[in-house]
Amino acid sequence: AQSVTQLDSQVPVFEEAPVELRCNYSSSVSVYLFWYVQYPNQGLQLLLKYLSGSTLVESINGFEAEFNKSQTSFHLRKPSVHISDTAEYFCAVSGASGGYNKLIFGAGTRLAVHP
Amino acid sequence: GAVVSQHPSRVICKSGTSVKIECRSLDFQATTMFWYRQFPKQSLMLMATSNEGSKATYEQGVEKDKFLINHASLTLSTLTVTSAHPEDSSFYICSARVKGTETQYFGPGTRLLVL
Numbered sequence: 001a002q003s004v005t006q007l008d009s010q011v012p013v014f015e016e017a018p019v020e021l022r023c024n025y026s027s028s029v030s031v032y033l034f035w036y037v038q039y040p041n042q043g044l045q046l047l048l049k050y051l052s053g054s055t056l057v058e059s060i061n062g063f064e065a066e067f068n069k070s071q072t073s074f075h076l077r078k079p080s081v082h083i084s085d086t087a088e089y090f091c092a093v094s095g096a097s098g099g100y101n102k103l104i105f106g107a108g109t110r111l112a113v114h115p
Numbered sequence: 116g117a118v119v120s121q122h123p124s125r126v127i128c129k130s131g132t133s134v135k136i137e138c139r140s141l142d143f144q145a146t147t148m149f150w151y152r153q154f155p156k157q158s159l160m161l162m163a164t165s166n167e168g169s170k171a172t173y174e175q176g177v178e179k180d181k182f183l184i185n186h187a188s189l190t191l192s193t194l195t196v197t198s199a200h201p202e203d204s205s206f207y208i209c210s211a212r213v214k215g216t217e218t219q220y221f222g223p224g225t226r227l228l229v230l
Contacts, residue, residue: 036221041224041226043119043121043222044221045221046218046219046221049217051217090158102161102164103149103210105160107157
């Protein structure tokens with residue numbers, strides 16, 4: 001069955017430091033990949049997505065993720081984080097055995113940015 | 116664009132009563148809507164997929180008679196938790212997808228507490 005692994009449940013980091021949130025998925029066929037962010041007591045907001053084309057995708061608030069097919073990874077990075085980036089981040093995949101209709105989520109990574 | 120709303124945002128009810136949660140796509144037509152459940156500090160688990168005008172497809176282990184889903188129009192889906200019990204207390208999140216696209220847009224969630 002298709003699965004998504006987020007290797008870090010929590011990532012503490014100081015403000016203005018770089019950060020990488022790791023995501024690996026299990027699939028040998030084409031998939032679509034997503035990163036969602038969830039602020040406390042709120043729903044999920046789409047941060048960025050990879051559907052096809054360039055393997056490097058960017059969000060409007062400075063995050064980027066690179067699709068690496070050989071390593072089946074879609075790690076999320078930001079060169080300099082802000083306090084306001086503190087949130088839960090979910091990696092998700094659709095496609096392959098789950099069908100493109102269904103999103104499979106990772107367990108989430110809590111990013112805590114400290115001053 | 117692509118705004119999804121949920122109502123109510125929070126509901127407290129007595130055990131044995133039924134609760135209806137609405138999910139609306141405000142600025143687009145959603146041919147497919149999804150209902151997720153999220154336990155504290157955990158990821159989202161897909162409960163069911165509903166297509167406008169047809170019966171919902173439930174995930175394994177989800178009781179369709181307990182979680183009634185109606186997708187009566189292209190902008191509205193409802194989830195009714197029937198005969199709610201304390202173990203049904205959770206964060207319920209809906210999402211909507213435009214036909215022909217692969218991106219799901221999420222509502223802000225409804226926190227249900229059953230006493």
